Amino acid sequence: MLPLYLEKLTPTELKEKTEALYELFVKCRICPNECMARRSEGETGECHSTDEVIISSVGPHFGEELPLVGTQGSGTIFFTNCNLSCEFCQNYDISHLGIGERVTTEDLARSMLKLQQRGCHNINFVTPTHFTPQIVDALILAVEKGLELPIVYNCGGYESVETLILLEDIIDIYMPDIKYSIDENALKYSGVQNYWGVVTDAVKEMHRQVGDLKISKRGIAQRGLLIRHLVLPNDAAGSRKVIDFVADEISTDSYINIMDQYRPAYNASKYEKLNRRITPSEYKGVVDYALSKGLRRGFEECQ
Numbered sequence: 643m644l645p646l647y648l649e650k651l652t653p654t655e656l657k658e659k660t661e662a663l664y665e666l667f668v669k670c671r672i673c674p675n676e677c678m679a680r681r682s683e684g685e686t687g688e689c690h691s692t693d694e695v696i697i698s699s700v701g702p703h704f705g706e707e708l709p710l711v712g713t714q715g716s717g718t719i720f721f722t723n724c725n726l727s728c729e730f731c732q733n734y735d736i737s738h739l740g741i742g743e744r745v746t747t748e749d750l751a752r753s754m755l756k757l758q759q760r761g762c763h764n765i766n767f768v769t770p771t772h773f774t775p776q777i778v779d780a781l782i783l784a785v786e787k788g789l790e791l792p793i794v795y796n797c798g799g800y801e802s803v804e805t806l807i808l809l810e811d812i813i814d815i816y817m818p819d820i821k822y823s824i825d826e827n828a829l830k831y832s833g834v835q836n837y838w839g840v841v842t843d844a845v846k847e848m849h850r851q852v853g854d855l856k857i858s859k860r861g862i863a864q865r866g867l868l869i870r871h872l873v874l875p876n877d878a879a880g881s882r883k884v885i886d887f888v889a890d891e892i893s894t895d896s897y898i899n900i901m902d903q904y905r906p907a908y909n910a911s912k913y914e915k916l917n918r919r920i921t922p923s924e925y926k927g928v929v930d931y932a933l934s935k936g937l938r939r940g941f942e943e944c945q
């Protein structure tokens with residue numbers, strides 16, 4: 643199966659999408675923060691970024707979901723900064739402290755090609771939202787040099803539908819977190835307004851574009867939606883409502899990784915509800931509820 647950007651788009655169409663994304667960047671409304679920062683003129687957006695792309699690491703990753711990892715790893719490019727401000731972020735040195743290296747679009751294209759040369763199964767953009775125009779610009783250069791791997795958009799779920807529409811036929815695998823169903827907690831712990839309305843609209847649009855996750859006979863993800871949900875202590879995420887949304891409004895064939903690895907990190911110790919790990923019963927309760935709703939893909943190893 644060819645990646646969508648080769649199957650569906652001509653080079654001219656890909657360039658037109660890039661230009662439209664840069665239009666959203668002039669007074670930045672790439673993401674739902676819509677901070678209107680003139681990032682190309684050096685202003686810093688809500689994402690703590692100007693137009694300079696910063697990455698923290700590039701390389702094969704073997705800690706992602708099995709259909710992404712396969713035998714050769716997921717070709718991850720970790721972008722610095724984030725359009726969310728999660729108080730419990732385990733990668734806070736990257737997302738909050740800004741650790742990373744400035745790169746050009748040419749550098750970014752070369753990184754994609756090197757990951758392909760190393761045998762990775764995909765190009766996995768981690769926290770790409772705030773650099774979307776530059777990423778697609780770099781993709782054009784990489785395609786000209788022979789890139790032919792599927793693209794993974796690995797994000798926090800706080801995405802603009804307007805931006806996602808421009809990414810149609812570019813992204814093969816959408817991998818959003820659904821962090822909360824409780825807007826009050828999203829504002830308190832991640833600093834964003836109307837998270838639930840935004841993430842549900844975004845995930846619906848992602849699913850419209852790529853459908854349920856398709857996995858090859860070799861066990862490698864090729865195209866589709868892969869959802870992550872991190873169970874938080876004291877049900878701070880509102881997990882049952884998240885499960886209801888996925889099962890009732892997306893698909894019971896959805897691939898959803900229900901994650902149990904929460905630990906208090908960064909500023910989590912400041913919040914009583916977040917200042918401990920989850921219990922086995924908290925996690926099992928979410929998994930059992932997902933099973934009762936007909937979901938089964940993505941957490942099979944937990945059953």
